[in-house]
Amino acid sequence: MFHYDFMQHAFIAGTIVAIMCGAIGVFVMARGLSFITHSFSHIGFSGASFAIYVGWDPLEGLLLFTTVGALSIGRMGVKFFRREASISVMLSVFLGLGILFLALTPQSGSFTSTILFGSVVGISLKDVWVIVILTAALLCLLTLGYKMLKFDSFDPVGAEAAGLPIRFISVAFLLLLSVGVAEAVQIVGALLVFALMTIPASTARHITQSVFMMIVVSAVLAVLGVWVGLTLSYLTSAPVSFYITAFEALCYFLALGWSALKAKYQPMKMAA
Amino acid sequence: MIKKFCVDQIDVYINGEKLLDHLSFSVQPGEMLGIIGPNGAGKSTLLKVILGVIKPQHGTVEITHNDRRPVIGYVPQARAIDEEMPIQTWDFISLGLPHRLRPWLTKRDRAVIKETMELTDTSHLAKQPIGKLSGGEKQRVFLAQALVRNPDVLLLDESTANLDPKAQEEMASLVHELCVQQNISTLFISHDIHLVSKYSHRVLYLTRGHYTVGSAEEIIDNANLDVLYQLQHVNGMAQTAVETMRYGG
Numbered sequence: 439m440f441h442y443d444f445m446q447h448a449f450i451a452g453t454i455v456a457i458m459c460g461a462i463g464v465f466v467m468a469r470g471l472s473f474i475t476h477s478f479s480h481i482g483f484s485g486a487s488f489a490i491y492v493g494w495d496p497l498e499g500l501l502l503f504t505t506v507g508a509l510s511i512g513r514m515g516v517k518f519f520r521r522e523a524s525i526s527v528m529l530s531v532f533l534g535l536g537i538l539f540l541a542l543t544p545q546s547g548s549f550t551s552t553i554l555f556g557s558v559v560g561i562s563l564k565d566v567w568v569i570v571i572l573t574a575a576l577l578c579l580l581t582l583g584y585k586m587l588k589f590d591s592f593d594p595v596g597a598e599a600a601g602l603p604i605r606f607i608s609v610a611f612l613l614l615l616s617v618g619v620a621e622a623v624q625i626v627g628a629l630l631v632f633a634l635m636t637i638p639a640s641t642a643r644h645i646t647q648s649v650f651m652m653i654v655v656s657a658v659l660a661v662l663g664v665w666v667g668l669t670l671s672y673l674t675s676a677p678v679s680f681y682i683t684a685f686e687a688l689c690y691f692l693a694l695g696w697s698a699l700k701a702k703y704q705p706m707k708m709a710a
Numbered sequence: 711m712i713k714k715f716c717v718d719q720i721d722v723y724i725n726g727e728k729l730l731d732h733l734s735f736s737v738q739p740g741e742m743l744g745i746i747g748p749n750g751a752g753k754s755t756l757l758k759v760i761l762g763v764i765k766p767q768h769g770t771v772e773i774t775h776n777d778r779r780p781v782i783g784y785v786p787q788a789r790a791i792d793e794e795m796p797i798q799t800w801d802f803i804s805l806g807l808p809h810r811l812r813p814w815l816t817k818r819d820r821a822v823i824k825e826t827m828e829l830t831d832t833s834h835l836a837k838q839p840i841g842k843l844s845g846g847e848k849q850r851v852f853l854a855q856a857l858v859r860n861p862d863v864l865l866l867d868e869s870t871a872n873l874d875p876k877a878q879e880e881m882a883s884l885v886h887e888l889c890v891q892q893n894i895s896t897l898f899i900s901h902d903i904h905l906v907s908k909y910s911h912r913v914l915y916l917t918r919g920h921y922t923v924g925s926a927e928e929i930i931d932n933a934n935l936d937v938l939y940q941l942q943h944v945n946g947m948a949q950t951a952v953e954t955m956r957y958g959g
């Protein structure tokens with residue numbers, strides 16, 4: 439299947455995006471931002487539809503909407519948006535806007551399914567480059583800010599006590615997250631960014647107890663999921679995102695079972 | 711080692727009411743200053759003023775070091791740790807290291823973490839997830855996290871709350887030793903007067919709008935203590951109860 443350019447592009451872009459999603463996901467889970475991630479992908483959806491409507495590149499619309507979204511959420515405070523009502527209002531409004539832009543755009547059919555469900559065929563060489571550069575920048579920033587972000591994500595009270603600039607960290611992370619979501623929407627689709635950012639990280643929590651190893655495990659699982667998804671989708675022509683979620687969910691339940699077994703086995707070992 | 715740690719004429723108002731009134735004291739290098747006082751006296755607020763989180767309406771806090779910016783280690787009063795928190799104890803302690811842009815731990819970092827864990831008797835917990843530790847173990851881990859940054863000043867807000875008597879003694883004597891051996895100036899808030907008088911060099915006794923600083927004997931002998939801390943408090947509650955009954959709350 440690698441003799442097709444589009445499959446090469448899909449594998450390269452998919453792998454990079456998966457590494458990024460897996461790594462960011464660990465912090466998303468630790469900070470309790472999974473539903474904000476979900477909202478970002480919906481904001482992104484309406485951004486992409488807007489871009490198509492006015493004749494831009496979808497990624498431009500995605501980035502514009504998600505980063506503005508991140509800044510406004512950061513301004514108002516994450517706590518406010520963790521409330522169920524705020525999230526459902528925001529989700530619906532942006533989903534509605536997205537649908538409106540699509541309805542206003544003639545011949546938006548194939549685009550709709552791409553942006554909602556992701557696509558393997560639509561990725562050009564230029565898209566690959568854009569994704570490589572964005573992800574490289576994102577991972578660099580994440581590496582530089584790793585210690586602070588880790589402190590604030592896993593022990594917010596301690597981080598505040600130690601005098602870390604917690605407000606800045608929070609807004610900076612939301613911005614990184616919004617860029618990450620915008621990238622990922624192009625590959626896995628708006629509906630499933632959520633899956634790639636949260637499931638591998640949740641699985642990793644059951645497998646290891648060191649933050650660094652969680653990032654490694656989460657990224658590896660995300661990458662495996664994308665490879666499995668792309669391959670099976672190529673062979674069966676069912677959507678990629680279906681296989682990705684199925685694979686990640688399977689891993690999650692296996693890890694859950696494994697840690698339950700381990701917990702059951704340990705007391706027995708102690709008693710023996 | 712700090713050169714100077716001086717709280718000078720601090721006034722703090724909260725909701726228009728004066729909480730700290732012209733509070734002044736200084737702490738020597740290696741001195742452990744115990745702080746006691748009833749709930750709501752402003753003890754935690756005082757620590758936040760020293761940290762610079764709360765700006766006093768009047769007065770200054772001066773902390774200087776001979777040759778660098780002074781490092782403050784602070785263990786706040788309440789810290790809820792999710793029981794499912796998947797992070798290992800040594801990793802949790804490592805969070806307290808001075809935050810640099812370098813994402814990995816150096817050999818030196820590891821040595822400091824190891825040494826701190828030995829000091830706080832947490833070495834055997836290194837691989838345990840933090841969420842599963844007991845209350846006393848967690849308090850020692852919080853202390854360790856504040857210590858890895860090698861602080862000149864240590865602010866401990868009720869680090870012995872929820873500990874059994876033996877663990878309280880161990881914690882207080884550990885803090886005392888650290889203080890003396892590493893020349894850390896420490897403020898130690900606790901509600902246990904005996905613990906504070908046994909291990910602190912001096913005691914700051916704080917009530918809303920009033921304070922006294924002195925040796926443990928002076929503070930305990932001080933008739934004010936009983937009157938203000940216990941009797942007035944209890945009387946106040948009784949008074950409220952009576953009024954509630956009388957006026958039908």
Ligand SMILES: Nc1ncnc2c1ncn2[C@@H]1O[C@H](COP(=O)(O)OP(=O)(O)OP(=O)(O)O)[C@@H](O)[C@H]1O
Binds near residue numbers: 751756
């Ligand atoms: N951010 C705040 N906003 C409003 N009031 C506050 C705030 N922080 C503290 N207070 C008030 O200031 C008073 C002192 O609070 P503080 O936490 O300093 O007391 P404390 O001496 O530490 O008491 P405790 O022994 O219960 O810990 C209390 O009446 C509290 O309600």
Ligand SMILES: [Mg+2]
Binds near residue numbers: 753754755787867
């Ligand atoms: Mg307090």
